[in-house]
Amino acid sequence: MSEGPVLETHFPGLQLLSRGKVRDVYDLGDSLLIVATDRISAFDVVMLTPVPDKGRILTRLSEFWLDFVKDVVETHMIATDVGKYPPVCQPFAAQLAGRSMWVRKAQMLPFECIVRGYLAGSGWKDYRRTGSICGIPLPAGLQEAEKLPEPIFTPSTKAERGEHDQNVTFEEMERQIGKELAGQVKAASLKVYKKAAEYARERGIIVADTKFEFGLVDGRLLLVDEVLTPDSSRFWPADRYKIGCSPESFDKQYLRDYLIHSGWTVADSAPSLPPDVVENTRSRYLEALERISGHGIG
DSSP states (O other), X not given: OOOOOOSOOXXXXXXXEEEOSSEEEEEOSSEEEEEEOSOOEETTEEOSSOOTTHHHXXXXXXXXXXXXXXXXXXXXXXXXXXXXXXXXXXXXXXXXXXXXXXXXXXXXXXXXXXXXEEOOHHHHHHHHHHSEETTEEOOTTOOXXXXXXXXXXOOEEOOOTTSOOOBOOHHHHHHHHOHHHHHHHHHHXXXXXXXXXXXXHHTTEEEEEEEEEEEEETTEEEEESOOSOTTXXXXXXXXXXXXXXXXXXXXXXXXXHHHHHHTOOTTSOOOOOOHHHHHHHHHHHHHHHHHHHSOOOO
16 A cells, blocks of 8 residues: 655654755765655756655665666665664654665765767757767767667766756866766766666666766765666657657656646746646656566555
8 A cells, every 4th residue: 555645754863964856865974864755856846746656666766776787886775674774763664664775875976977878858959959969979860769879978067956957078077076087987877877778678668868876985986876767767668669759758758748738837836736647657657667677666
């Protein structure tokens, strides 16, 4: 039986470190507790209406992928079994179960690490305007949603609240964090994407693009935060994929399209969502989880 939707969390005695668009993060000293709520955002605006079970779906997917790619890159995940969490978390076990992750505390790198395997979203807009994406030249004549010759790495800055991420060149990333570390991040991002995309494709999902975050622990590079979820990726059903248009998706592109067609703009107040939009969004996220992991939210 599903719990009621969770818009935000409050755990007396735990130190709230940050409340993001989706996740509430608590500081446990040398580690963190990440709690995925049912908030959903689009165009960097958090909607007034939550999507039931969304946080549980995101947590299960991230848990699956972090385990799946651990042979490619070290990850920050310690446990998702609440019984293994520190004693200070135990009074809140019921609320944390299924939607939280106990992780290592890392020194975060100041970039979103985006890998694109297909021409979509802002990459498609950039290509139409310049023939390249983030300064990376691409063949002429590509269509929207077409597969790229090879996946490309296109980092962006991490925006402050209320601002938008800004695409940067890999050379700018090298200047900011050093060539060696930037090279490690790029290589890890591409390896994780390729391994995950191949696995997902076998299960009927095209991972068009995704974004990763990385941090350092004792000088070691770790993959952190959510990984390959519908919030951070474009998931397309392979059996309905076609080029020349924006494909149907399992991610929040459905919500973005609804908002655009409704006439809402980012200059307006955050909207409430109709019940059918909420349920359709939830069903898309849940299908992505079931196809990829073979399991529901349990």
